[in-house]
Amino acid sequence: MNYIAEIVKTFSSKSSFFSSKRLERFAIVAVALSANIVYLYFHVKTMSAIDFLLLNAALFTYAGFNTKQIQKDEKTNNPSTDNNPI
Numbered sequence: 001m002n003y004i005a006e007i008v009k010t011f012s013s014k015s016s017f018f019s020s021k022r023l024e025r026f027a028i029v030a031v032a033l034s035a036n037i038v039y040l041y042f043h044v045k046t047m048s049a050i051d052f053l054l055l056n057a058a059l060f061t062y063a064g065f066n067t068k069q070i071q072k073d074e075k076t077n078n079p080s081t082d083n084n085p086i
Contacts, residue, residue: 021073025066032059 009016010023036059040047 019073022070025069029062029066032062 010018
């Protein structure tokens with residue numbers, strides 16, 4: 001499979017193997033994680049434990065939000081005929 005062509009199709013009106021929402025969310029997480037790593041690299045010697053916890057709590061909060069959004073998208077895209085949640 002040609003991944004570049006599939007990514008280009010994702011942001012066009014053609015059908016694609018990938019989901020544009022997930023690609024956008026991945027890009028946001030990758031940029032945030034990269035910024036976090038760079039910040040830690042340059043400030044690790046002067047950071048307190050609270051600073052470290054606050055920085056990582058923001059990432060984990062967004063990761064939880066992102067996971068919840070993906071589950072919500074899957075639920076709306078695949079409505080179940082069964083009313084009993086698993």
